[in-house]
Amino acid sequence: MTKIKQNTLFVGTLAKGLRILRAFDETHTDLSLTELSAITGLDKSAVQRLAHTLHLEGMLDKDPTTRRYSPSHGWLRLAYAYYWSDPLIARAMPKLIDLSQRLGETVNLAQLSGQKIIYTNRLPGTRTTFAATLPGRTVPALCTSAGQAILATFPPQERAAAIETWPLERYTPQTTMDRATIAEEIDRAAQIGHSISHDQLILNEVGIACAIRGPDGRAWSAVHCSVSSHHWNDDRIRAEILPWLHDTANAIPPSHERTSAPHHIGLKA
Amino acid sequence: MTKIKQNTLFVGTLAKGLRILRAFDETHTDLSLTELSAITGLDKSAVQRLAHTLHLEGMLDKDPTTRRYSPSHGWLRLAYAYYWSDPLIARAMPKLIDLSQRLGETVNLAQLSGQKIIYTNRLPGTRTTFAATLPGRTVPALCTSAGQAILATFPPQERAAAIETWPLERYTPQTTMDRATIAEEIDRAAQIGHSISHDQLILNEVGIACAIRGPDGRAWSAVHCSVSSHHWNDDRIRAEILPWLHDTANAIPPSHERTSAPHHIGLKA
DNA sequence: GCCAAGTTATCATATAGTAATAACTTAAAT
DNA sequence: ATTTAAGTTATTACTATATGATAACTTGGC
DSSP, rough: OOOOOOOOOOOHHHHHHHHHTTTTTOOOOBBOOHHHHHHHOOOOHHHHHHHHHHHHTSSSEEETTOEEEEEEHHHHHHHHHHHHHHHHHHHHHHHHHHHHHHHEEEEEEEETTTTEOOOOEEOOOOOGGGGOOOTOEEEEEEGGGHHHHHHHTHHHHHHHHHHHHHOOOOSSOOOOHHHHHHHHHHHHHHHSSSSEEESSSSSTTTEEEEEEEEEOOEEEEEEEEEEETOOOOOHHHHHHHHHHHHHHHHSOOOTTTTOSOOOOOOOOO | OOOOOTTTTTHHHHHHHHHHHTTOOSSSSSSOOOHHHHHHHOHHHHHHHHHHHHHHEEEEEEEEOOOEEETHHHHHHHHHHHHHHHHHHHHHHHHHHHHHHOSSEEEEEEEEEEEEEEEEEEEESSOOOGGGTTOOOEEGGGGGGHHHHHTSSSHHHHOOOOOOOOOOOOSSTTOOOOOHHHHHHHHHHHHHSEEESSSSSSSTTTEEOOOOOOOOOOOEEEEEEEEEEETTHHHHHHHHHHHHHHHHHHHSSOOOOOOOOOOOOOOOO
């Protein structure tokens, strides 16, 4: 067994249990003991005991016939507790609903989470992909209009560091993988106060984002709108979406308490 | 320290860690070490080590000035993994979106989770309460139209047992606390194929639910719609909502694999 | 019907979590 | 300002608890 940390305050058993939970994702929707063992790198016995415990505690479902484990409703209950804990959600939600009704298009609340964007709340319109309807999805911040709109509010040197080092991932043939281009996009976003991206995560998808700025001008979150380029050209977007998007973002008072970066230790990548 | 279980496969440390996670809810959005200790019943030292570990692993945020812990984005990432693992979600989501656009009102996907209903996906319209916009919320099954619509598909003796023993909770002065009345409601739902409830969770809220039946006729989930009684009388609901609601529920093929009850051990209450 | 792969159960051992205590920090009170 | 209390971090000796190897038992594939 690989020692994880030589700290007396660190409870390795708990960390191992969390590894089991995190073994599940888009492609691993249900796992057997041996698969869990392979993915987590934990030995069979440990996985057996930990998975069994998680099952008893209601944090893993177990198919009685296939003996395969899968995420339980308990995972959604945790999400529910999260929503109450984040003061931004309650402030933003009503305005987001208004916006989605007005536009009739997909509207999201996006937050910076480490070096990624997490869509915390989603109000999907028609013509969206499945993944785009699910809260909790994360994508590299640099790849998204929301991430760019947020980074545009950062002081120059932090912005530069992020553009240089934060991860990129290719989702479509058109995904921008060139950091210089991304730097330009973010510069432009800083000028005009919003960011528009094309074909980054899905082909023919246009992402439009406007940062939610704090009193210091800095943002950790953004209002995001996603439309199809088949139905919306740039002129129409400028005329019929941007004004409302700006209004919405400006109408949401950010979590004023937070003056420094959120500390998402362990949520690297 | 209270012994939790005398099973060699049970990892008490992990269970304690989960207790910490579950200490957070609507009213406990951020907690100090001492508060965590009080709520979980774990001693100070244990809470210190477990919370510290969860923080390092990215499953708890910690405010550096107040030293208070709160749920992290990691909780939403788990929810995201859950959504992929439940095959019903992908089948239902597109139809729910269509329905919400057509009705212009709040639409939910509700599932039976132990003796409660959990709203797994929500497409809120205007005029909803904050809690009603959040996925992962649970309420006693007997209190909701969705729960009643689902129970109406159960065989008589199981239905009766549920009506007798499952929990009730008062949310409004009008919340039905009489089990005989609930039995009648469920009987009616079995006749007409849907359930309508008034003022159960919020005053002036009408809940309308239609079960998603499996090949055996039994349901574990429901499509749910919530409207304001100020804007919708029973006639209009019957004419303008019910037909679409039925169509939607019937158009969603349920998770055919599952033939017996989901086994949500530990999610009692 | 057999074999391979995977899952459950058992158990001696020492590692790894425990709980008590002490050192330190912050906020409140006088 | 100074003191006090409450709460948080750090340390340590101890032993309860998780470990991992192995064995018994299922299940499904051929």
